[in-house]
Amino acid sequence: MAEHHPTASPAVLALDIGGTKLAAGVVAADGTVLSSAVCPTRAPEGPDQALKRLIDLGRQAVASAGADLGGLIGTGIGCGGPLDPYTGVLTGPPHLPGWVDVPITELARAAYGHDAVLDNDGTAGAAGQWRFGAGRGSDHVVYLTLSTGVGGGAVFEGRTFRGAAGNGGEPGHVTVRSGGRRCRSCERAGCLEAYASGTSIAERAREGLAEGAGGDSALNALEDVTAADVTAAVRAGDPFATALWEETLDLLGSGLTSIVNLYEPEVLVLGGGVTRAADLLFEPVRRRVAAQAMGPAAAAVRIVPATGGEHAGLLGAAAVAFERLT
Amino acid sequence: MAEHHPTASPAVLALDIGGTKLAAGVVAADGTVLSSAVCPTRAPEGPDQALKRLIDLGRQAVASAGADLGGLIGTGIGCGGPLDPYTGVLTGPPHLPGWVDVPITELARAAYGHDAVLDNDGTAGAAGQWRFGAGRGSDHVVYLTLSTGVGGGAVFEGRTFRGAAGNGGEPGHVTVRSGGRRCRSCERAGCLEAYASGTSIAERAREGLAEGAGGDSALNALEDVTAADVTAAVRAGDPFATALWEETLDLLGSGLTSIVNLYEPEVLVLGGGVTRAADLLFEPVRRRVAAQAMGPAAAAVRIVPATGGEHAGLLGAAAVAFERLT
Numbered sequence: 001m002a003e004h005h006p007t008a009s010p011a012v013l014a015l016d017i018g019g020t021k022l023a024a025g026v027v028a029a030d031g032t033v034l035s036s037a038v039c040p041t042r043a044p045e046g047p048d049q050a051l052k053r054l055i056d057l058g059r060q061a062v063a064s065a066g067a068d069l070g071g072l073i074g075t076g077i078g079c080g081g082p083l084d085p086y087t088g089v090l091t092g093p094p095h096l097p098g099w100v101d102v103p104i105t106e107l108a109r110a111a112y113g114h115d116a117v118l119d120n121d122g123t124a125g126a127a128g129q130w131r132f133g134a135g136r137g138s139d140h141v142v143y144l145t146l147s148t149g150v151g152g153g154a155v156f157e158g159r160t161f162r163g164a165a166g167n168g169g170e171p172g173h174v175t176v177r178s179g180g181r182r183c184r185s186c187e188r189a190g191c192l193e194a195y196a197s198g199t200s201i202a203e204r205a206r207e208g209l210a211e212g213a214g215g216d217s218a219l220n221a222l223e224d225v226t227a228a229d230v231t232a233a234v235r236a237g238d239p240f241a242t243a244l245w246e247e248t249l250d251l252l253g254s255g256l257t258s259i260v261n262l263y264e265p266e267v268l269v270l271g272g273g274v275t276r277a278a279d280l281l282f283e284p285v286r287r288r289v290a291a292q293a294m295g296p297a298a299a300a301v302r303i304v305p306a307t308g309g310e311h312a313g314l315l316g317a318a319a320v321a322f323e324r325l326t
Numbered sequence: 327m328a329e330h331h332p333t334a335s336p337a338v339l340a341l342d343i344g345g346t347k348l349a350a351g352v353v354a355a356d357g358t359v360l361s362s363a364v365c366p367t368r369a370p371e372g373p374d375q376a377l378k379r380l381i382d383l384g385r386q387a388v389a390s391a392g393a394d395l396g397g398l399i400g401t402g403i404g405c406g407g408p409l410d411p412y413t414g415v416l417t418g419p420p421h422l423p424g425w426v427d428v429p430i431t432e433l434a435r436a437a438y439g440h441d442a443v444l445d446n447d448g449t450a451g452a453a454g455q456w457r458f459g460a461g462r463g464s465d466h467v468v469y470l471t472l473s474t475g476v477g478g479g480a481v482f483e484g485r486t487f488r489g490a491a492g493n494g495g496e497p498g499h500v501t502v503r504s505g506g507r508r509c510r511s512c513e514r515a516g517c518l519e520a521y522a523s524g525t526s527i528a529e530r531a532r533e534g535l536a537e538g539a540g541g542d543s544a545l546n547a548l549e550d551v552t553a554a555d556v557t558a559a560v561r562a563g564d565p566f567a568t569a570l571w572e573e574t575l576d577l578l579g580s581g582l583t584s585i586v587n588l589y590e591p592e593v594l595v596l597g598g599g600v601t602r603a604a605d606l607l608f609e610p611v612r613r614r615v616a617a618q619a620m621g622p623a624a625a626a627v628r629i630v631p632a633t634g635g636e637h638a639g640l641l642g643a644a645a646v647a648f649e650r651l652t
Contacts (some may be wrong), residue, residue: 030611082622091622140490156487163590164466165481165622174584178503178516178577188583188618190504251504260498262588264489293515294499296408296417296491311510 005242011065012321013058013070013072013112016121016313017104019043019095019148022050024057025311026065026072027318031132033311035065040247043142046098055111074115075108075236077322079125080165088118117324119160123168123305124316126153127160129269131319133307140275142265142307144256147272149185149195154263160323169263176255192255198246198273205244214240231277247279252281253288256303260289264297271306278305287291335393337648339384339398339438342447342639343405343430345369345421345474348376350383351637352391352398353644357458359637361390372424381437390502400441401434402647404450404639406477407493410515414444420511443650445486449494449631450642451488452479455595458582458647469632470497470582476519480589481535486649487560493591498523502581502626517583522574524599527553540566557603571606579614582629586615590623597632604631 009028016023018041025036037060041050062069080093088105090096108116114232118128126135126143136142137157144152150172162168172193173186180190181200194200205225214220217240219233237295260268268289275281286303293301308315335354339610342349344367351362363386367376389393414431416422419577434442445453450460452469457551461467461481470478477499479488497518499512506516507526519528531551540574559567586594594615601607610651612629619627634641 006344022641056530138490156482157481157485159485163623163626164464164592165626167590167622168588169590170620170623171589175501175580176504176579178501178506180504186587186618186620252500254504257589258584261496261499261512261583264491264493264495266490286447290514294496294512296493297489300489300491 003141011072012318013062013069013075013076014289014314014317014321015108016317017054017077017096018313019080022054022057022315023060024054025314025318026061026067027314029322031315031318033314036311036314037061039117039130040216041096041097047096047102051102053166055107056234058108058112060276069112069114072114074321074325075112075118075307076106076124076319076325077108077116078317078320079104079118079120081120082120083120083167084118085117085166086124087179088116090118094207115325116196117321119162119320120153120167120319121313121316122151122170123153123160123162125151125271125312126168126316127319127323128308128312129271129306130155132146132315133237133270133312134304135267138266141269142171142252142259142263143269144178144197144259145237145270145272145306146270146274148199150197154265160320168275171259174255174258176251180206189283192251195216195234195251196255196274197213198227201230201244201248201274205230205241207239208244217241227274228276231280233280234280239245249281249284249288253292256285256289259294260293260297261303264300266300267303268300268303269306270303271312277307336652337393337652338638339388339395340404340643341380341384341401341434341597342643343367343380343403343422344639345602347590350380350385351385351527351640351644352393353640354386354546355648357644358640359640361387361388362637362640363390364449368423369422369480370452371487373422377428377433381433383400384438385391386424389628392457395438395440398440398650400443400644400647402450402645402651403434403442403444404431404447404643404646405444407446409444409446409493410468410490411443411449413443414442417616429459432452441651442490443644445488445643446479446493447639447642448477448496449486449488450477450493450646451477452481452637452642453645453649454634454638454642455597455632456481457473457648458520458641459638460595460630461576461593466590466592467595468497468505468585468589470585471598471632472522472524472596473598474523474525476523485567487551497585500581500584510638521577523580523598524553526554526575527570527600531556531567534566534570541576542566552601557606560606575610575614579618581609582611582615582619586619586627590626592626592628594627594629596629596631597638601631609640
């Protein structure tokens with residue numbers, strides 16, 4: 001029965017609930033993604049339809065992997081907070097309007113007939129990078145995703161950090177510019193997220209252009225500037241984009257320094273769409289953190305790209321399932 | 327032998343190495359300080375004389391407690407970093423010039439004939455507040471001391487947090503004002519320590535007065551304004567002092583919010599001389615953090631004064647001895 005080989009080694013079903021898409025996959029204990037499937041969340045339709053699609057997506061992933069639900073260890077679920085990882089309830093994540101007190105692990109257990117666990121997707125992401133990804137080999141791993149927002153989590157001494165309220169740290173919400181831009185997620189002024197998320201980089205570019213600061217920047221010609229447009233313009237030598245990017249690097253360097261000073265990690269893993277800037281981002285940020293962080297913490301930390309690509313969310317959800325169900 | 331009663335229950339020798347004073351004490355397992363002794367560090371004289379005084383001070387504390395070295399569990403030592411808590415070596419703390427690679431636990435073992443452990447005093451302080459003090463009863467405790475500098479540490483899920491390099495977090499070194507005052511400890515601009523330490527509050531007051539911003543403030547008449555002078559002037563309704571203090575509260579509130587967002591504690595313990603401001607500090611800071619921190623973390627945290635007073639350092643050193651030697 002060679003077709004069923006994947007289920008011979010321990011595997012879990014991973015579900016990743018995002019504001020725009022739902023993902024499911026079967027992941028083996030070594031981090032191999034045996035199958036994956038994606039569909040839109042359509043968050044405005046409310047939880048009922050989306051949860052039905054999510055449960056079906058899970059079954060589809062299990063079938064694609066040639067596995068069966070009974071042969072899996074269980075299901076790991078990652079979602080943005082706030083949530084309760086111990087009761088498995090989504091208490092009211094802002095990116096999912098109407099999803100209030102959804103007992104997601106109970107729903108998964110009833111549907112799949114095996115155990116299920118829930119974690120904040122930032123926490124799960126850190127666990128995933130530590131167990132399967134760029135943080136492997138270290139027991140002090142901090143993970144940040146620079147995406148629509150800035151989220152993340154941490155593993156300290158080989159233990160996933162969940163904090164008193166169970167949602168782990170919120171590394172996107174350290175101040176980088178006092179009295180600065182209002183943060184869309186927490187409404188405080190000057191958070192890291194308000195400058196270094198893909199959304200914020202694009203907004204800052206559009207604001208600058210609207211104020212006429214763009215000069216003869218090629219970005220003026222674009223309908224709806226994105227963070228990727230900004231970094232493309234940096235590579236083309238565009239002065240407006242370059243100044244905006246340097247400011248972004250300074251603020252990201254400042255925020256990461258605060259994070260490194262507080263978390264004292266050995267590995268700081270950066271993922272999310274903004275890190276596609278690659279060499280425009282990593283070396284400049286490493287230099288800034290090395291120059292600014294406190295002695296031993298600064299000397300200890302390596303700043304590296306996340307692994308797992310589009311599967312990073314599933315690998316995170318799988319990691320917490322392996323951690324908590326085995 | 328009623329005089330020897332204290333040593334009947336388990337106890338440790340605690341040593342606290344500060345830049346201005348050395349302290350030693352015998353501490354019982356319930357946190358009772360059975361004896362204590364203090365002498366000046368005289369840091370400029372270098373380590374040899376000071377280490378001799380420290381070792382003698384420990385013997386004196388043991389004798390005062392009516393204990394004997396052989397009857398104690400061992401010695402716990404707290405000191406400012408950087409240091410290596412696993413090898414027990416002070417690698418070069420900036421407040422102790424010339425103390426480079428001092429094998430302090432080895433010296434204590436040789437002198438006292440029992441085991442010894444070393445930890446960063448911020449880490450030890452957190453362990454002390456968790457085990458004996460204001461953090462008792464919670465397993466998610468963060469401790470900050472607002473003193474000459476701003477230091478601290480954390481206990482996560484009932485485990486003392488040491489980080490990858492062993493010095494734990496540096497909560498005094500989150501950015502609160504981008505491009506702001508240079509931090510004396512880490513040289514970065516705009517750290518919490520550069521605004522909320524006693525030293526910084528006093529310096530900011532003196533700078534304001536020197537610039538003529540004091541108006542008819544009573545502080546103008548003082549030779550050398552201290553943080554305590556500032557808060558006394560606030561109580562007297564002095565407008566200059568009040569404006570300076572409000573700014574301090576705003577920046578402290580911002581820094582503590584970043585810390586709460588990252589560490590997600592249940593109890594945030596504040597100690598050090600600046601907290602003598604009592605009601606001028608705690609309620610205003612609680613309001614600011616409650617208004618700004620992310621949902622679950624903000625809802626979870628209680629901000630409370632440190633306990634232990636002048637013995638807080640000894641209780642910290644004792645806590646890590648009980649943790650690591652029993």
